[in-house]
Amino acid sequence: MTVVRFVGFEGEGSTIVLRWVGDRRFRLEEPFRYQDTEFGTITIPPDLDRFETDLGSIPTVTSWYTPQLGRHLPAYVLHDALIAEPGDPPTYTTRDGRTISRDAADRIFLDAMTELGTPFVTRSIIWSAVALYTAGTRSRWRWFAWYAVALLAAFVLAADAVDLCWTVRGVETCAVSSWLGDAAFPVEWARGAVVLAVGMIPVGLILFPARYLRAVVAQAVLYGLIYLPTVAMLVPLAVLAVLRAIGRPADRVTPARR
Numbered sequence: 203m204t205v206v207r208f209v210g211f212e213g214e215g216s217t218i219v220l221r222w223v224g225d226r227r228f229r230l231e232e233p234f235r236y237q238d239t240e241f242g243t244i245t246i247p248p249d250l251d252r253f254e255t256d257l258g259s260i261p262t263v264t265s266w267y268t269p270q271l272g273r274h275l276p277a278y279v280l281h282d283a284l285i286a287e288p289g290d291p292p293t294y295t296t297r298d299g300r301t302i303s304r305d306a307a308d309r310i311f312l313d314a315m316t317e318l319g320t321p322f323v324t325r326s327i328i329w330s331a332v333a334l335y336t337a338g339t340r341s342r343w344r345w346f347a348w349y350a351v352a353l354l355a356a357f358v359l360a361a362d363a364v365d366l367c368w369t370v371r372g373v374e375t376c377a378v379s380s381w382l383g384d385a386a387f388p389v390e391w392a393r394g395a396v397v398l399a400v401g402m403i404p405v406g407l408i409l410f411p412a413r414y415l416r417a418v419v420a421q422a423v424l425y426g427l428i429y430l431p432t433v434a435m436l437v438p439l440a441v442l443a444v445l446r447a448i449g450r451p452a453d454r455v456t457p458a459r460r
Contacts, residue, residue: 285307
């Protein structure tokens with residue numbers, strides 16, 4: 203079995219082979235190794251017969267800027283093999299008896315994406331989302347509060363940017379009364395981006411431990427950049443999700459077992 207440090211994936215033994223076993227579940231055909239700077243050689247998965255991966259849990263609403271496939275795919279598989287949900291027994295223990303914590307798994311995930319040549323922006327987006335999810339596993343309400351505040355702020359700022367108004371019996375009503383004054387659409391969009399990005403940083407510092415500051419800043423900047431198109435996509439995506447749910451039983455396909 204070749205020791206692979208995720209550099210190029212060239213040569214015999216450096217190919218990861220996945221088998222589809224149903225829905226978004228895949229299994230490895232054979233194990234592979236990753237050489238970590240702290241834990242040494244990590245063999246993935248610890249139990250080949252039981253391990254399954256979804257190749258990255260990417261919500262539909264974020265899939266347009268968070269790719270599931272690409273150079274970082276092996277890092278997804280590696281991370282899935284290292285993490286465990288709160289209350290579950292540790293997923294991975296090294297040969298010398300050390301348990302890899304979820305925080306350590308997130309760090310290894312980022313290192314692996316870096317070694318794979320994943321662009322800085324892409325790996326920052328993916329890693330910061332994973333890191334904040336890890337922070338939220340210790341207290342789910344903090345994680346939900348973070349996204350609830352971000353979503354509410356995005357809707358308010360989007361309504362302000364597009365001047366969402368309607369007239370009833372000659373009286374004009376606007377969804378949001380701009381407290382910053384009227385301006386051209388690009389200016390209001392950019393202004394909303396700055397307000398959202400800057401405003402979410404203190405929210406993150408209140409909700410999460412200080413060691414997650416880097417992830418908070420990365421996600422806050424991202425929300426500022428993508429808030430308007432994301433809000434615009436939510437309604438059609440909700441309709442699409444309903445249609446998929448209606449047609450799912452008839453369309454379900456079960457892969458052939460070997």
